[in-house]
Amino acid sequence: MEQEGEVWVYIQHQGKDVVEPSLEVLGKACELAAALKVSVAGILAGEKVDVLAEKVLMYGAQKVYVLQSRHLEAYSPVIYAKALCKLIRSKRPAIFLTAATLQGRDLAPRIASALRVGLTADCTDLKIGSYTDHKTRQEYNNILLQIRPAWGGNIIATIVSPQTRPQMATIREGIMKMPPQVRSSRGEIMHIPPDVQAGDIKTTVLKRILTGRRVNLKAAGIIVAGGAGMGTKDNFDLLRQLAHALGGEVAATRAAVDAGFIDHEYQVGQTGISVRPKLYIACGISGAVQHLAGMQESGKIIAVNTDPDAPIFSVAHYGIIGDAKDVVPKLINTYRHLSH
Ligand SMILES: Cc1cc2nc3c(=O)[nH]c(=O)nc-3n(C[C@H](O)[C@H](O)[C@H](O)COP(=O)(O)OP(=O)(O)OC[C@H]3O[C@@H](n4cnc5c(N)ncnc54)[C@H](O)[C@@H]3O)c2cc1C
16 A cells, blocks of 8 residues: 555534444545555544544544544634644645544535635545546546535536645535444554644634534435425325334425425525435425435335426436325325335
């Protein structure tokens, strides 16, 4: 393995554990590093974060750089960016990735602007490939292709930053597969004393209040989602009944949220949550690209729609052409009948 030009992932942690989106990004980083034949490293910053290093190795990293200091106890963008920029300048990774969590979205642009490198936010895929600059005819090989929807989701753009290092991207939560956890970790844990002082802290955290989400759609094995085609809030309740019968969660399109059928936190798609349940039942959903972006990786998709030409059928494994108001009660009854 080459030592230079590594693929790095910023590992966010909360409540003494690594957050899942960082591990999802790590899984993708392993693929990229394998294609480049370089090491993949996790970057941990915080106060007592060395205890998390083993876990990062168990999810595929070959190295973990630990930046540990009491000054990094609470996440603060200025001091974290300073510590990370120093590390990046000294080790010169080829690629630096973070999950597009609130913290990742806060931190990555600060690092990118301090290092004067490009950054693509909210990527939905990453690949290693080539790019030719048509003006200069210069060819760049083994660069990071940063893929994300653009122009309101109407195109999927591939963005490159071929001339600067590291190539930086934040990655949407829930899109990349969680890598498998191995039982015993093998790899290097490197403690790098961060060059930070108390004076670098510009803000003081007085109190931290964690408000958990009321719904955790990402953890749901079964999702029953509804769209504008459900017609009314009362009809939407049918989906809650089906979700309840199947032991799943209910979700929605933006049109259903805008119509007031359900809260925004249940919205799946480009500007909502990305999910990959084992089963996704889409009722009265047309299948706009912005919705598909958040659910098309589901294990099995069943679509119920009155319009046989609805785009949702292009991603569905099973399609039912019919009125969801008739079909959903039948599904509930059939399931109840079969399960008794
Ligand atoms: C920048 C941007 C971001 C966006 N982000 C998101 C996002 O995160 N998530 C999202 O979902 N959308 C998003 N959208 C909106 C997206 O473009 C669509 O407008 C939206 O997904 C459509 O929702 P829908 O399928 O519920 O409604 P519609 O497109 O109106 O489709 C309703 C469907 O229901 C069917 N239908 C009607 N009556 C019945 C019935 N009785 N039984 C069965 N089927 C019936 C119709 O045939 C139709 O196919 C975004 C748009 C933009 C521009």
